[in-house]
Amino acid sequence: METDVLLNVTQLKKAFGGVMAVAGVSFNVVHGQIKSIIGPNGAGKTTIFNLISGVLSPLSGEVYFQNQNLIGLSPHQVCVMGISRTFQNVILFKRMTVLENVMVGRHSRVNTNLISSIFRLPAFKNTEKAIIDKAMELMAIVGLDRKAFEMAQNLPLGEQKLLEIARGLATDPKLILLDEPAAGLNTAELEAIIRLIKKIREKGITILLVEHNMRVVMDVSDEILVLNFGERIASGTPEEIKGNERVIRAYLGKGVSFARSR
Amino acid sequence: MSEKDSIQKRIENRNLGFWIFLGIMMSWPIFYPNPYYLNVMIFTGINTLVATGLNLLFGYAGQISMGHATFLGIGAYCSAFFTVKLGWNPWLGFLIGVLITSLFSFLIGLPSLKLRGYYLAMATLAFGIIMETFFVELKSITGGPDGIGGIPALSLFGFKFHTDLRYYYLVWVIVACLTLLVINLVNSRAGRGMRALHESELAASVLGINTFRYKLAIFIFSAIYASIGGSLFAHYITHITPESFSIMHSILIVVMVIIGGMGKIWGPLLGAGIMTILPETLRAFEVYHEIAYGLILVLIMIYFTDGVAGALNFVFKKIPFFNKKLIS
Numbered sequence: 001m002e003t004d005v006l007l008n009v010t011q012l013k014k015a016f017g018g019v020m021a022v023a024g025v026s027f028n029v030v031h032g033q034i035k036s037i038i039g040p041n042g043a044g045k046t047t048i049f050n051l052i053s054g055v056l057s058p059l060s061g062e063v064y065f066q067n068q069n070l071i072g073l074s075p076h077q078v079c080v081m082g083i084s085r086t087f088q089n090v091i092l093f094k095r096m097t098v099l100e101n102v103m104v105g106r107h108s109r110v111n112t113n114l115i116s117s118i119f120r121l122p123a124f125k126n127t128e129k130a131i132i133d134k135a136m137e138l139m140a141i142v143g144l145d146r147k148a149f150e151m152a153q154n155l156p157l158g159e160q161k162l163l164e165i166a167r168g169l170a171t172d173p174k175l176i177l178l179d180e181p182a183a184g185l186n187t188a189e190l191e192a193i194i195r196l197i198k199k200i201r202e203k204g205i206t207i208l209l210v211e212h213n214m215r216v217v218m219d220v221s222d223e224i225l226v227l228n229f230g231e232r233i234a235s236g237t238p239e240e241i242k243g244n245e246r247v248i249r250a251y252l253g254k255g256v257s258f259a260r261s262r
Numbered sequence: 263m264s265e266k267d268s269i270q271k272r273i274e275n276r277n278l279g280f281w282i283f284l285g286i287m288m289s290w291p292i293f294y295p296n297p298y299y300l301n302v303m304i305f306t307g308i309n310t311l312v313a314t315g316l317n318l319l320f321g322y323a324g325q326i327s328m329g330h331a332t333f334l335g336i337g338a339y340c341s342a343f344f345t346v347k348l349g350w351n352p353w354l355g356f357l358i359g360v361l362i363t364s365l366f367s368f369l370i371g372l373p374s375l376k377l378r379g380y381y382l383a384m385a386t387l388a389f390g391i392i393m394e395t396f397f398v399e400l401k402s403i404t405g406g407p408d409g410i411g412g413i414p415a416l417s418l419f420g421f422k423f424h425t426d427l428r429y430y431y432l433v434w435v436i437v438a439c440l441t442l443l444v445i446n447l448v449n450s451r452a453g454r455g456m457r458a459l460h461e462s463e464l465a466a467s468v469l470g471i472n473t474f475r476y477k478l479a480i481f482i483f484s485a486i487y488a489s490i491g492g493s494l495f496a497h498y499i500t501h502i503t504p505e506s507f508s509i510m511h512s513i514l515i516v517v518m519v520i521i522g523g524m525g526k527i528w529g530p531l532l533g534a535g536i537m538t539i540l541p542e543t544l545r546a547f548e549v550y551h552e553i554a555y556g557l558i559l560v561l562i563m564i565y566f567t568d569g570v571a572g573a574l575n576f577v578f579k580k581i582p583f584f585n586k587k588l589i590s
Contacts, residue, residue: 053468079470091465093458104458107451108470114479117450118443124450131451171470 006031006175006206007052012061014047021047023230024061029175029208034201036209036217038241039227040250045210046088047230049177052208053085054078065175080108084173086164088180088210094153098144098163101152102135105170135170142166142196158189165196175206182213194219218242226250279528280438280445287434291427300426304498306538307433308491313518313530314437314444315487320516321524322448323480324460325375326383329390330515333485335397335507336363337492342410342502343403352416356493360486367485368478375477390512397504409503416497423497433494440487445527456480457525488515521562523569532570536562 007029014022022044029035037045050056052063054075063070070078084105093101110131116124139145142162147155152163161181168176182193190213197220201207211217217224217238224241226234228250234241241247291300316330340359344350374385397404404410415424416432423429447453459466459473467473496502514537522533540558544551566573 055464055468074472075464075467076470076472079468085468087465091462093461093465095461096454096457100454100457103451104454104466104471105469107455110451112451114447114452117452118446120446128450167469 004030006066007208008062008064009048009052010062010064012048012051012063013059014044014051014056015059020230022051022058025227025230025232027225027232027235029206030223031206032201032204033222034197034207034209034220036211036221036224037227038211038214038217038224039233042229043227044230045227046179048227049085049179049208049210052078053083053177076108079171079173082172082174083177084168084171084175085177086161086168086179086181088183090157090160090164092152092160092164092167094151096152097149098139098152098155099132099135099148101163101167102138102170103131105138105167106131106134107171109170109172135166138166138169141169141199143192158185158192161185161189161193162196165200169200169205173205175208176200178207178209178211180211181209182211182216190216280442283528283531284438287438288431291430295427297426300430302539302542304426304430304433306535307430307437308495308498309515309518309534309538310531311433311437311440311494312488312491312515313522313534314441315484315491316515317519317522317524317526317530318444318447318456318487319480319484320519321526321529322453322460323456323477325477325481326379326386326516327481327484327512328383328387328509328516329370329393329512330386330485330488331507331509331511332390332393333363333367333488334492334495334511334515335393335504336366337489338496338502338507339397339404339410339492340489341493341496342413345414346410346412347403352414352497356490359489359493363485363489364482367482371478371481375474375481387509387512390509394504394508397507404504407504409501411501413496413500413502415500429498433498436490436494440490441527441531448527452476452479460525517559521559521569523566523571523573523575526569526571526575528574529569529571532574536570 005028009028010026011024012022012026013020013024025044025048037048039045047056051058052070054070054073054077058071065081065083068081070081073081093104096104110127112124112127115121136145136148139148142165144159144163144166147159152160155163165176165178165181178197181197182190185193194216197207197209197216209217209221221238224236224238225232226241226244226247233246233250234244236244312330312334316327319325319327337359340362341352341355344355344358345352370386370389374382374389377385398407415422417423423432448457455466455471456476458469459471459476463473492507495506518533518537519530520533521536522531523529541551541555544554547554562570568575
């Protein structure tokens with residue numbers, strides 16, 4: 001059982017000024033699962049992502065990934081360990097092409113030295129070709145292979161989100177943190193994201209998802225963790241969460257059920 | 263499969279413009295060896311080199327340096343000091359200039375590249391002012407305000423670069439080689455890394471890029487370009503004084519990069535060309551030449567927000583033949 005745990009978070013705490021954004025949260029992510037973190041705005045979901053990925057350092061608590069401590073590592077080191085992420089507000093390299101964006105994602109997985117790249121030695125050409133092949137493969141998975149040479153800033157939001165996921169996948173992650181991949185998408189784009197999330201899992205990549213769209217969360221999740229004001233208020237399978245009284249109260253106020261709200 | 267090949271080709275093809283440019287630069291003096299034009303073009307070449315280095319740092323990686331003339335100065339003074347005062351081989355002076363510049367830029371970059379934006383500009387500006395003072399006051403090495411004169415001409419295997427024509431070719435071959443290196447660098451893993459950190463340091467670091475190490479490496483790389491430019495400058499004019507490496511010159515280099523077009527391969531060339539040739543051509547306006555000069559720069563900044571290279575890119579994109587081959 002213990003060996004199946006990919007990510008172990010223990011008593012994680014983070015304060016901004018006097019506000020406890022994350023107030024001692026503990027959870028496990030099991031290898032191969034899709035786990036969702038939900039909760040009202042300000043519940044600390046994105047902060048948890050920032051703490052795991054090394055963007056912020058916690059007040060206290062521990063984060064173990066494959067039994068190695070992540071606390072104190074910088075973001076690029078966390079990436080090398082095998083954790084990738086996307087951003088709630090989509091941060092692309094806007095003035096680079098779609099292809100180049102994904103190629104940047106390969107950065108930590110290839111090693112061309114400066115000499116061979118500025119003198120265009122054969123070693124460089126081979127790795128470069130491998131990077132392009134891998135990038136094209138990932139763009140095909142998310143359905144952007146036809147737009148390789150478009151500037152990232154010219155894509156509609158839905159495709160920008162897909163591109164960000166492709167770029168994240170290019171780092172060969174074992175775990176990918178998706179921060180609200182469905183926010184702002186229309187119905188068709190929503191279906192595409194759901195299919196993509198399932199496809200990523202089929203590739204053996206574990207997913208930790210922060211999402212407000214309940215249709216997506218209930219559809220894809222194996223397990224859901226519910227936060228409110230930086231604390232865990234519930235966790236369990238989608239079925240269990242749907243019927244949980246505290247969750248319903250936190251989200252919708254008393255007496256409304258998810259079944260009816262859908 | 264064929265699709266993948268075309269992608270590779272499309273990426274490789276961007277160098278065509280470079281070879282056309284090289285052909286023009288190498289052939290015009292044969293038909294029209296006017297010494298005055300050669301002189302202006304030698305300075306243009308040296309400025310292009312320095313601006314190309316700064317463009318890498320400022321245009322591609324997004325980190326400003328307001329003290330780049332300092333590195334130009336270190337290169338020039340190393341060349342002057344080791345050849346005139348110690349009588350060493352000029353190329354050795356060149357090399358020592360590059361090494362000392364690397365050391366200085368490393369030491370300056372280490373603390374100051376933790377800063378961003380205006381603060382980085384202030385730190386590098388301060389460094390430039392300090393070094394300017396050293397150039398004037400460190401009389402035993404730099405010769406003080408009088409500078410160092412009698413710097414010997416460069417020679418390679420007995421071939422002396424003592425005429426303008428020869429020096430022109432020397433400078434522009436070096437410019438061409440070092441520009442090609444930049445083209446290659448920009449379209450490589452490291453180049454993508456630095457363009458990525460320009461757009462978002464956060465996203466770049468999350469994707470596994472050690473942003474600080476990259477900034478430092480590019481800072482050193484671009485300082486070396488300035489140092490080479492400084493050495494070439496010293497051996498050409500044979501007498502250097504501290505004014506050539508003042509804060510005003512640092513600002514001029516930044517202006518070249520901006521006017522030419524930040525983050526464009528041709529930006530520094532066009533910027534250096536405009537900033538070097540324009541004052542010369544405007545001499546016809548006599549006392550009004552500074553007004554005309556300023557006016558033209560203002561108009562460029564108003565109408566070509568991406569610099570002259572950006573404007574040319576826009577024009578070339580409309581022409582189908584160039585569309586896929588020249589734009590980089």
